[in-house]
Amino acid sequence: MVSQRLSRFSLTMILLLSMLVTGCSALPGHNTVPERPTLLSRVDIAADRLVRNAHGRLSPSDTIIATTFVDVDQLGRSSTLGRTLTEAMTSKLVEHGLNVIEVKLRDSLYIEEYAGEMILSRNVQRLGNNYNASAVLLGTYAVARGEVFVNARLVRLADQLVLGASSFRIPMDADVQMLLTSPY
Numbered sequence: 350m351v352s353q354r355l356s357r358f359s360l361t362m363i364l365l366l367s368m369l370v371t372g373c374s375a376l377p378g379h380n381t382v383p384e385r386p387t388l389l390s391r392v393d394i395a396a397d398r399l400v401r402n403a404h405g406r407l408s409p410s411d412t413i414i415a416t417t418f419v420d421v422d423q424l425g426r427s428s429t430l431g432r433t434l435t436e437a438m439t440s441k442l443v444e445h446g447l448n449v450i451e452v453k454l455r456d457s458l459y460i461e462e463y464a465g466e467m468i469l470s471r472n473v474q475r476l477g478n479n480y481n482a483s484a485v486l487l488g489t490y491a492v493a494r495g496e497v498f499v500n501a502r503l504v505r506l507a508d509q510l511v512l513g514a515s516s517f518r519i520p521m522d523a524d525v526q527m528l529l530t531s532p533y
Contacts, residue, residue, distance in 0.1 A: 388519055389437055395501060395515040396441030403503050403513030411483040412448045413503065414476055415439045418488030421500075430497070430528035434488055438501055442486065450480050477506040484512060492529060495521050 386394075407413075415438070418431040439449050477485065488501040497519045503512040519525055 388525065391517050391519055392434060392437040393441055395499070395517040396438050396445070399501055399503060399513045399515040400442065400445045400447070402515065406512040407447065407484065407503070409446070410448070412450055412481060413442065413484045413486055414450050414480065414482045415486040416488070418490055418499070418501070421489040421491045428529050429531040430525060431488070431490060433528060434490065434499060435486070438486060438488065449486070450482060474506060482506060497521060497525060
């Protein structure tokens with residue numbers, strides 16, 4: 350009888366301890382599965398790197414014009430993803446205290462290809478002069494099988510010197526595929 354009580358007591362204690370341990374794993378901060386980075390969190394990290402890289406090369410009075418991120422294989426083509434990347438990167442640059450001009454002229458903000466190299470279009474140069482901008486945010490993306498490679502640069506308009514750069518990857522999921530299917 351004593352051994353039966355001891356067995357019940359032991360069993361009860363084991364059950365209580367296992368429930369306690371299991372219950373603690375559900376508390377915030379005790380989750381063992383890390384959160385997957387989102388598109389916006391990846392852009393935020395890349396924008397932070399871009400600003401760090403450009404530190405000391407941009408003054409607080411400098412103004413930046415943002416261009417739409419384009420397909421690296423077809424520089425005259427973008428997508429909803431390209432526009433979303435531009436918007437998110439612009440937001441983060443503004444959070445860092447940079448002066449960014451929002452110009453929503455579709456045909457004015459693009460990059461031209463010349464012998465395989467990207468150059469700023471004359472329209473962007475002209476806009477820079479009109480808005481007294483000293484730099485431009487440029488970006489390209491390349492679609493691969495399972496991910497999208499993104500490159501962002503801050504380029505000085507006067508001499509096309511790259512002031513800062515950042516590259517990152519975005520996993521190809523259903524949302525990214527949808528953002529890529531609507532051409533611009």
